[in-house]
Amino acid sequence: MDISEVVRRTGVPASTLRFYEKKGLISATRSTGERRHFAPDVLDQLGLIALGQAGGLSLDEIGAMLSPTGAPQVDRNLLMAKADEIDATIKRLRAMSEGLRHAAECPAPSHAQCPTFQRLVKVAAAARLKQGRVTTPGAGKPKQMARGADAANSH
Template sequence: MDISEVARRTGVPASTLRYYENRGLITSLAKKGLRRKFASSVLEQLALIALGRAAGLSLDEVQAMLTPSGKPNIDRQLLAAKADQIDQMISQLSAVRRGLRHAAVCPAPSHAECPTFKRLLKAAASGALNRVRGESPLKSDKKPSVTLQGSVRHSPAAARPKPARRQRT
């Protein structure tokens, strides 16, 4: 199939397909005129690349999981380590979400008086929130956990507006 068909079927722009080919992640069979031709197996390779990128793997890490023939050679230890990182990110982002939801309904006169919001600001100031998003820490390789526990619960569920229900007609 030609490059436009691969792009249409995968949603990957032709420019990205050419970039992947230049990096050695995929290979074309030949060029017909100015258009590259690919084997149908390129769809599976692109799916593996997309999965790796969604999991936060670098293109170098993804490339290491592809043999020269394009068949997968999965590094199970790398996948387990990446899954552990994702679990940590989910935990940290959940704590941030809880803090934001609390701050949105906190009955304190101002956010400056809300202990939960103060902890959220402290985590942001320390750079912990940037590390949650995968940005590199400035001063340390350690990833402190974002902890917003111990907050005073002001029954945010009671203060949160309930969605309107649709009436059947």
């Protein structure tokens, strides 16, 4: 099928298809007049690329898992590492959500009097420091430190 058919069937822009071809993620043959033609399995390859991107993989990581024929050669260790990253992100976001809900519903007369809110503020500040996002006064760049921190959010 030609590039316009692939675009129509997948919604992937022609410029993206050309970029993927240039990176070696998909391949096309050229006919007379230099029109690109793709094998029907390009639709599956584009699905694998979309799945990998949705899972947080870079195009280089995805490319390393595609054989020259486009068949997947799954790097199980990489997928496990990505799954662990997603789990950690979910844990942090769940803690953040619960903390925000607590702050919104807290019966204390002032958030300054709420021990849970004060603990959340301290945990958030520590997490920023560990992620290297805090700048010191007068310094232009954040300090880079080790990553990761979990929020405590129980009363």
